[in-house]
Amino acid sequence: MTPQRITVLGAGSWGTAFAKVLADAGRDVTMWARRDEVATRIREEHANEGYLPGVALPPNLTATADPARALHGAEAVVLAVPSQSLRANLTEWRELLPREAILVSLAKGVELGTLKRMSEVITEIADVPAGQVVVVSGPNLAREIAQGQPSAAVVACADHERAVAVQRAAFNSYFRPYTNTDVVGCELGGACKNVIALSCGMAAGMGLGTNTMATLITRGLAEMARLGVKLGADPLTFAGLAGVGDLVATCSSPLSRNRTFGERMGRGETVEQARAAGGGQVAEGVMSCSSIRELAAGLGVDMPITDAMHRACHEGIDMRRLGAELLGREQKHEWS
Numbered sequence: 001m002t003p004q005r006i007t008v009l010g011a012g013s014w015g016t017a018f019a020k021v022l023a024d025a026g027r028d029v030t031m032w033a034r035r036d037e038v039a040t041r042i043r044e045e046h047a048n049e050g051y052l053p054g055v056a057l058p059p060n061l062t063a064t065a066d067p068a069r070a071l072h073g074a075e076a077v078v079l080a081v082p083s084q085s086l087r088a089n090l091t092e093w094r095e096l097l098p099r100e101a102i103l104v105s106l107a108k109g110v111e112l113g114t115l116k117r118m119s120e121v122i123t124e125i126a127d128v129p130a131g132q133v134v135v136v137s138g139p140n141l142a143r144e145i146a147q148g149q150p151s152a153a154v155v156a157c158a159d160h161e162r163a164v165a166v167q168r169a170a171f172n173s174y175f176r177p178y179t180n181t182d183v184v185g186c187e188l189g190g191a192c193k194n195v196i197a198l199s200c201g202m203a204a205g206m207g208l209g210t211n212t213m214a215t216l217i218t219r220g221l222a223e224m225a226r227l228g229v230k231l232g233a234d235p236l237t238f239a240g241l242a243g244v245g246d247l248v249a250t251c252s253s254p255l256s257r258n259r260t261f262g263e264r265m266g267r268g269e270t271v272e273q274a275r276a277a278g279g280g281q282v283a284e285g286v287m288s289c290s291s292i293r294e295l296a297a298g299l300g301v302d303m304p305i306t307d308a309m310h311r312a313c314h315e316g317i318d319m320r321r322l323g324a325e326l327l328g329r330e331q332k333h334e335w336s
Contacts, residue, residue, distance in 0.1 A: 002168040003075035003102060004028060009093065011038050011063065013051040013142035014106055015080025018170075020146055022078075023061040025172040031063040032070035039063040055146045068096050076102040076169065082282045083109025083118055083191075090125040097126055102162050104134045108190035109284045110291040115298070117187040131159030134166045135183050137190040138241040139249035141256065145175065152176045154242040156186040178241065185237030188228045192292060193247040194285030196220030197258035198309050200251040202319050204259070205266020216305065217251050222335075223303040227292070230299050258285040271313055286313050304329060 004027055008019040011033035023029045033039040042048050042063035046056055064070050071077065077097060081089045086107050097103070103126060107118045116124070119133045138153035145151050155170070155177045157163035163179040170177050180186055196216060203212045224247075225238040237243055250256045261283035264274035271286065289309040296303040304326055311317040 002165055004169075005073055006030075006076045006078060006169065007032065007070050007074040008078040008080055009067070009070065009089070010078075010080030010106075011042065011048060011051070012080065012082075013146075014140065015078070016042075016048045016052050016055075016057070017140075017142035017146040018078060018080060018106060018136070019061055020055070020057055021170050021172060021175045023058040024148075025170055025175070027060070027169055029061045030070050030074070031061065032067050033063055033065055036065040039065045052143060052146050055143075067093055071096045071098065074098050074101050076104055076166065078104040078106060079118075079122065080106045083107040083284055084112060084287050086118060087111065087121050087125060090122065094126055102134055102166060103128060103132055104136060104166055106136055107284075108137065108187075108194060109288040110188075110191050110295055112287060112291045115291055115295045117184070117191070119183055119187060130183070131157065131162060133157065133183075134162055135186050135190075136166070136170075136177075137186045137246060139245045141249055141253055143255050148174045150174050150176075152178065152241055152245075154178050154180050154186050154240065156180040156183045156242070158183060180237065180240075180242070182234045182237045184231050185228045185233030186242040188231065188233060189224060189238055189242040189246055191284075191288050192220070192224035192227065192306070193243075193250045194258045194283070195289045195292060195306050195309050196224070196247060196285075197250040197256055198262035198265075198283070198285045198289065198313070199305050201256075201259040201262025201264075202266035202312065203262075203323075205263040205268075206319065206323075213251065217247055220251075220305050221247055223296075223301075223305060227296050227299070227301045227303060230301050257283045261286065265312065266319060285309065289313060 006027050006029050008031045019029050019031050105118045122133050134157040155163045155167045167177040167179050199216050261274050293306050293310045308322040
């Protein structure tokens with residue numbers, strides 16, 4: 001059955017935009033915000049100016065700072081918190097989750113330390129079967145979606161009926177979800193594209209042009225697909241919305257936090273300066289480059305751009321030196 005009462009845990013830009021998508025599709029949506037003043041503005045003024053300024057939120061979308069109140073009676077629960085804080089947040093909410101609710105993950109990353117995908121973290125902490133967890137991925141720049149611009153996404157779940165249920169719940173006049181059962185591929189595409197977007201931003205900040213961007217996007221796609229296939233993903237997933245679609249949007253748009261973060265570094269800012277300039281919003285790729293790099297190394301998968309981003313963000317290696325190293329790698333066949 002299509003869930004009608006849906007809770008969105010997290011009031012950042014993508015959580016708010018997805019809550020609006022659900023409300024515009026006719027669902028009754030309750031958001032949880034950590035700060036009471038944010039919840040009050042969403043509830044009373046139908047706005048979340050801190051993350052989506054100028055966007056009017058629909059009347060069937062309300063908010064609270066009380067997680068128990070937010071989760072009461074929910075038929076689906078959308079987890080819209082950063083990937084590296086998902087475990088801690090979900091541990092706090094675990095006893096409040098309705099046992100039969102579909103759990104929907106918006107987070108895109110690989111957890112540091114455990115190297116788990118977000119759906120794996122959710123099944124572990126919430127103690128639910130994998131088929132109860134749905135993943136949403138694709139070219140999902142929050143501001144464009146919140147403005148009602150035509151967009152599409154992938155709704156992936158091992159249980160196809162649950163994927164269809166979330167697809168129906170989110171379908172509206174401007175947002176078109178497609179279903180998929182390849183959770184691994186969709187999650188890895190969403191996590192890896194943030195890292196490649198960092199590299200494209202760095203290149204732009206250094207004054208490099210379209211050829212460089214196209215090279216990074218296509219070679220980034222190749223390395224994310226190598227990792228996905230090694231973990232059992234369908235290669236076709238990376239040719240779709242959760243792969244190349246998300247990659248192109250995130251690597252090319254100034255609305256992308258990861259691209260913007262990389263661009264600041266390319267202009268000479270430190271990681272700390274770029275983080276401060278972002279106003280506290282998380283660029284997931286800065287942390288995920290390390291966990292994805294470690295995951296790939298353990299599997300013997302070559303991911304040179306991901307490795308370079310880890311070294312740029314966490315070892316302070318000069319980006320021009322990294323560029324020279326990437327160009328100077330051993331020559332080989334394109335698909336080897």
